[in-house]
Amino acid sequence: MLHIYRVLGRHGFRDSFSPLALHSSAALRGFSAAIFSPPVSSVKLTTEQVKGPVHLQSVIIVPQATAFPNAMASATAVLDKRIGFLGSGQMAEALARGLIKRGLVTAERIACNDPNPVRKELFKSFGAMPYDSNVDVARNADVLFVAVKPQHVAQVLTEVRSVLTETHTVVSIAAGITVEKLVEAAGPDAHVVRVMPNTPCLVGETAAAMCLGGKATPEDEALVRTIFEAVGKIYTVDEKLLAAVTGLSGSGPAYVFMMVEALADGGVRAGLPRDIAQALAAQTVLGSAKMVLETGTHPGALKDMVTSPAGTTIAGVHELEKAGVRAAFMSAVVAATERANQLSKM
Incomplete structure (x- = not known):
């Protein structure tokens, strides 16, 4: 008798897995916690089935924290968070679709605003909720992405500053806008994370880096990491290195x-x-x-x-x-x- 597993790795589910490999210690290296959802009965397998790939059904195994810091906590936190986009351009769209595709949030928990009504309608077409003001987006989001052109960042953050709370995580993906400028616009108590992604985000393969500012915490860092790992890879660096990130992976x-x-x-x-x-x-x-x-x-x-x-x-x-x-x-x-x-x- 052999239990069949479905495995959740850093980049989503693997739908087939060699049973022999699954039961080897090497195969399970890098995984630390299993979520049975739902359990299924054991099945008998022939020799041929054991040697080949088998469709997996019953257990989600979450990566160890060494490979994916605070994996369990991060995944749960994202599922409990509402996502808002101030600006609904291609990068925002890629992030939103990636989060939905990976099952980290449902479409109705994504809010957005954009000066271009066509972009808002596009978000609405896949289930997101468009609003007519940035303040309304902020009120209906826990993670707030600043996805406007750099020259408009201070303006939109100043607009929403009065409704930001300690539960908000403000994530800027605007190039060249420093943490100091973000905190100045959002307020000294804002939890600010500056991220430099790149355009392969559009196909789920971004190479990004982030740094923390304001009152941002390790929990904010883990949350942002989980979001961006839905569309590629992200690394934490000192802000002074973000220009080098821009020169390498950004450009x-x-x-x-x-x-x-x-x-x-x-x-x-x-x-x-x-x-x-x-x-x-x-x-x-x-x-x-x-x-x-x-x-x-x-x-x-x-x-x-x-x-x-x-x-x-x-x-x-x-x-x-x-x-x-x-x-x-x-x-x-x-x-x-x-x-x-x-x-x-x-």
Whole structure:
């Protein structure tokens, strides 16, 4: 007899799992608590079924706090929170849809406002509640996202300042607006978290970083972490490093898009049809990135695995080195970082 499990990891449910692997200590490493919802009876499995994937039904296993700090508390807190968006642009939409898709909040617990009525109607179309004023959004939210253009941040926070309470977590995703400016507008008692996400948030793969300000607590940090892990990855850094985050992951998608375009152009130059060249280039970047993240192997070592003596790859790598591609990427990150620092002081 063998119990069948459904597993909730950091990025959602896994719908199939090898029973033999599930019962090994290695498979359960990184998980610490099980929620039976609901329990099901044990089933008999054939040898063939044990060797293959089996559909999972009964148990949610939550990651250990070492991998996902305060996982149980964070997940519960988000389910109990109402989410509000001051500004309903694409980044706000991506966050809202991600939270709904992951089951962390229901659509009716999301409030929004935007000067553009089309954006409010779009939020309404997937079940969110649009309001006509920022104050109404704040009154109907516990986590308040400031998702307007940087020049409007102080204005919208000043509007809602009178209704903010110690139970509100104010999350700014506006580039270049410092914690000091956020606290100045929201009030000295505000729980402020500054986040720098990037555009792959739109496809559930953001690379973000955050820092805390005002009266923000570790509980606010865990809450924001849970929200952003619904649409990618997020790290906590000192505010002085957010400009570097902007230069690397904030601006980085543009560098990668240029690389995909250039690889595709090379494929076309070598004779491939445009659509196939672009698909191969994009998939190559995706697969290579997953290898770095999932193996934990240094990128240089992964490069060496592909680069055989006197082979095709080393010929290409030599051309890249002659062109200074490595230095160009480094310079791009540094230049974007310096510009982010300049903007934050304006």
